[in-house]
Amino acid sequence: MSVVEGAIVYSNLLVLLSVGLTMTYITTGVPNFAQGSFAVFGSYISLSLLRLYEVHPYHTIPLAFVLGGFLGVGVYILVLRPLIRREASIVILMIATLALDLILLGIIGAYSDFLAGLTHRSATRFIFTPYDFNIAGISAILFTSTAVIAISILALFILLYKTKFGVALRASMENPDLAEVMGVNVEYTRLFSWFLSGALAAMAGTLLPFRQEIVPSTGAIIIVSIFAASIVGGLANINGALLGGYIIGFSESLLTYNLSTVFGTGVLLYSKVISLSVLVVMLILAPRGLTGINWRRVIWSKSSSP
């Protein structure tokens, strides 16, 4: 896989993860620290079907979508809703998602041992690259991940902008109180966003092993990039997640690669440092992200100043 291909694949997956994170943040107001583990959950669905029934990982995408969605909804109903009903503060909700992340890590780790016992092959460390193939000289993962992201985003935008439910959804994202007064059931929109968040993350998880090695704690490693992507784009806007995902994905893989040709391969260790730096710089310059900047105002103040 060439570097550019790798960068595109990685960015596609990061967009899937950060779109979900942003959606749940907008509707429920909680930054979900377990988003990375949602993805690893998807990876293990693919691994199980591959090891037990020899299903190619690409064919497990629909199942991962559905199961991931159930995980997302389950998390919202069982973990977050009871706390929100008790009017827990945002920090408490964040600690709850950290606890959830740890529980998921425990479950995934336990399952990996269980699966290893069943198949007599280690399941705590795996990669799917040997199962990938080439289409016209380009790796299939590039096509698959691009197709998945294109279909998901297209479907999401049709839903948001062309259906009645989408209008209600956008209304409750902009102003939940007003939407509620107008007869929108805000609870449905929350359930929907958690379903979608889990589903997109699990789909990203089925494809992630084609690019990097997966261990049960992979979630803790990728969460930095997911948050960086969402915040750089702007946590309050879904389009921001799209933008941020590509910015972080490309800077993490392409920038690091280019730096490594100058400074030597030692730089490759610092790919996460780059996403962190982008995140911190962004937070200092524009805490509300790229989509939070009032561009018209920026341009206007530039053109009017002498």
Next chain:
Amino acid sequence: MEQIIITIALWFGLYTIVTLSLNLEYGFAGIPNFGRALAVLMGAVAVGGIVNRILIFAFGLSGDIIVASGQARTLANELIASNPVYGIGLFILCLAIAAILGAITGALFILPSAKLSEDYLAITLLAISEVAFMVCNYNTAIIGGYYGVSIPDVLAFVPGEKRMVVFTVITVLIALFVYLFIERLTHSPYGRLLKAMRENEDIVEAYGKNVMMLRIKTASIGAAIASLSGALYSLYSVNVIATSFSRVEWTFYPFLMILLGGVGNNRGVVVGTLTFVTAKILLTMYKHEITDFLHLPFEAVWLEYMMFGVLMYLILLYRPEGLLREKPIFTEPIKKVIGRKVKAAE
């Protein structure tokens, strides 16, 4: 049995230092420090990265940090065994450097909070800590990464079988000292100012206090204290392995302990720490028995994660104030005023 009690006491000491520092920051000042592990890691960096290099330089050794620290340990151990003063001096040097490095890190680390709301701040602090952990873990040139570096045994003059007891006593004494220090610090106008800041920053600002300065001060005191724990842990285990300074062990578990004990209540935090540490050590000690007894088809560490995750959630849901509730702060002048009122009523 004796072994278990000593292990619990040691970890109780190490964790109490961290939880008290986190309680100062989160419980009193309301800073959602999701990056506590960074300060603890800095304690390890101070010992494994800085003190080790000083020793390597002093002994005139060369080579990469991993090999040279091994040689430095042997030389230093001989020196300490011959004269305890060297050991005590080295011990104090390690703690001093750890505290200074921690204070600087804490002050720098909190700077993004100038512009950020609670949730963004928590994410940023977690991200900084996580990335620092990854760098220290994968870059073997700083503190040996996942290979680890050797640390001299500052108690090389103590006979081997007594070493653990002596070290545990020292750790618990330092924890006691930290407790008294923080108790004193928080039962003062400064402590009340911190609580005021936690409740409403704007009002504190309106009364002419600089909130940012207050946050920097608090974060740097907290980080300096927490890094003592990292240094002590490294000195105890006579090596530093970056992998052992993970987010779960040094950020999540400390949060669990203070929420269990009682946020904003130092005594409660100590109770919470003791409860948690006892449970954790017993779980670790008897993990083989537990796996056999329950016929678990997986390792006990996963069970530990699930159990402590669920415990945290149950605390948040059913007892967010913890075992011991937070109490109002009575400074000396206020105690006098109350005393007078009580007398007047009689």
